[in-house]
Amino acid sequence: MTTMEQKGNSFYLFGITLVAAIGGLLFGYDTAVISGAEESIKKYLIDSQGLGSFIHGATISSALIGCIIGGIISGFFASRFGRKNSLIFSAAFFLISSLGAAHPEFLFFTKGDPSIGLLIAFNIYRILGGIGVGLASAVCPMYIGEVAPAHVRGRLVSFNQFMIILGMLVAYFVNFSISHGETQSWVDETGWRYMFLSCGVPALLFGVLLLIVPETPRYLFLKNQDDKALSILTKINGSKQANAILKEIKETIEDVASEKLFFYGKTVIIIGILISVFQQFVGINVALYYAPRIFESMGAGKDASMIQTTVMGLVNVVFTLVAIMTVDKWGRKPLLIVGSIGMAIGMIGVSSMAFFDVIGVSTLIFIIIYTASFMMSWGPICWVLISEIFPNKIRGQAVAIAVTAQWAANYFISSTYPVMMEHSSTLTYGFYGLMSILSAIFVWKFVPETKGKTLEEMEGTWTKVA
Template identity: 75%
Template sequence: MALNKSFIYVVTLVATLGGLLFGYDTAVISGAEKSIQAFLIDSQGLSSFLHGITVSSALIGCIIGGVFSGFVSSTFGRKNALIIAGVLFLLSALGSGNPEFLFFEKGEPSMGLLWMFNFYRIIGGIGVGLASAVCPMYIGEIAPANIRGRLVSLNQFAIIFGMLVVYFVNWGIAEGQTIEWINTIGWRRMFTSEAIPASIFVVLMFFMPETPRYLALQHKDDKALSILSKINGLEKAQEILSEIKATVESSKTKGKLFAYGKVVIIVGILLSVFQQFVGINVALYYAPRIFESMGAAKDASMLQTIIMGLVNVVFTVVAITTVDKWGRKPLLITGSIGMAVGMIAISILAFQNIIGISTLVFIIVYTASFMMSWGPICWVLISEIFPNKIRSQAVAIAVAAQWAANFFISSTYPPMMEFSSGGTYLFYGVMSILSAIFVWKMVPETKGKTLEEMEGIWRKK
């Protein structure tokens, strides 16, 4: 029996709604951050540091969600972990849009209201942290080896598509409205809009299967075989299940995070850290502000952000279509070189106080290079490099490291820019160069290998 591709793609499509919500939740702040600054920061005379913390407060939740993703996904299962993430997205959307609910006077800024807003953003961040770890893991544990890279990359496409959708939503809400209206009502609608995709995701996930590898870990072999048979046919399913059982039942590896050595964990952490230290989320979170600093008007800056979102989608498709043909390492190294060129050029332009179309071009070169490489491929590698027995623990550590790095980069961006804009972009360019060297020296090629074969790669090291 041939692969049941329709079943695989339906399951992947529903799972990637978690990725779409990940993108939606992290990027919704881009259209609202100036209104939040006016309403909760400037009105109380608070510092740029508190502004940076508020813009990136969801990342605190992302770290928490990442840290506990291993526990949640191994205790409740990959499927239920995604349902929990969806519920958190829903609560965050409703709360962030109406932070005064129950405790505060509507429209009256205060420190208490600022912390309540940040609390709801952190709740959404926990959902993002869970989804960022579990969505690729869920897809990776269901997908056949020969199309796994493509399917896991679809999750990154969903993240970027979610960002693009929210750029359009934010633009649509702000279009034709006064600054006063956006600062009082518009930003609330931006956050609340996320409740719609969050509700759809929670409902659909109830109808999805658990992953066969998680079921095998729980010794539910009959259920695992049933799902594998639906994907691969009975004969192939029995062969895959015996391979899974061989890795699951190895007493030597049972429960030991470093059973395959420290290198695999270090590689996972550094993949995550470099994905953030190259500065991508600065470009995503602060996109409208960056374009306004180039001289674009409010509406034009939102439109340029949408253009950037479209570029991101196109180049993520490049990664999806090439990852299982060219391999992971060539794409990562090529992307690192492109990012370095883009960021170093922006740095040179910033040092010379040149702001204009050339800056926009190099921002697009930079983001396009990221989206065809580190954006999707980092998640593909994190979902597949770890052996079965330690996957949930190791993915949790890698994802927590990623969100910690993300929080550091995003929250330090405003004060770094106040100190030196050229120096800030140069830092991201240097990180891009170091990321290429790291991939060349330390990251194994995983193209076409089964998840069970990952064990052999690390046992040889």
């Protein structure tokens, strides 16, 4: 027996993690690409029809409807078709959405002039892309969490968040390169189409690479494919550990068909939902979706706002790396609490600047403090916890519920932002600051530490209902 067979192949583990995490990159790319196209979409499809801020917010957030749908169906897809095939479905949705959002006339209409019909077609394609995001957001962390050994699981699931942020950063650069040097009228008429079309490249790559990665060993065991499960566990963990892990899985998945969602009580489900909801109620996606407009409102021009947004993207990457390097050393709870405090400082600072009508570098600094704090904590750690707190027997259903709640909260926060800002920017950002404070209290009181525990050991945290 070779040393690699005894200790496991870390290169193999990172390779399959990297492929799965491309789903995270697509998640981030699709989320951020709208930031560069948002103002052009408003002018081309909304203002031209005389529609108001509510339709504007609903259109920019339309993909989130698909995300909610994707979250709802993710449990069924992951359980019925497997984690790997669910990600392949996700890649297909991404590709169709990219092509359709770039050219919404395709299939639905033959005329490209702005119209209510064209706006509806655009939203349909964005919803399809949202379904892909919803699936990927649930299944990518689940996939990585189920293949990763306990001592590096936090780091590898956090890597998925790094890929989300990298996807956002790539989208910011692509949006900037498309708009740079062009007239605003060209961007409003044509440029936004290229922004959405660019998402098709990573979507196609994702779908092709998924064909060469394995299914997760825990899912294979659920489907009575013990030999395949053991083979993959051996490649990842080495032969000695693989047999021990398979034994643990076997003990915790016996009679899985008879298990109900609340077999471990309601507490674990409620905690999972609240982790997801707080991640959105702190307002992060407002900063992501509307970043260029926020900077333009601070006095920056089109190119300057794109540059500042890109700088934010770089900050996000750096602080996500901080989370990756510390999550398995410091634990999940300390990072979340520190991040919540930092987010509260950032958002309360932005709220104060808005109250005193101060626009400038100080506002940018508070926004960077806020986003950096989120990226080193709630950004990656939320997904880490969702992938590991639920017992094997209910993971598919429970993750679907938590992710659906997250996307519903995301839609609510993102779609209400324009209307809230029309009334009071001070109260809007103050609300996000208050949610940051409440999130710290919630983690301190209710969220268990999962550092270093196997997925099977986590089952003992929850009380089984007789």
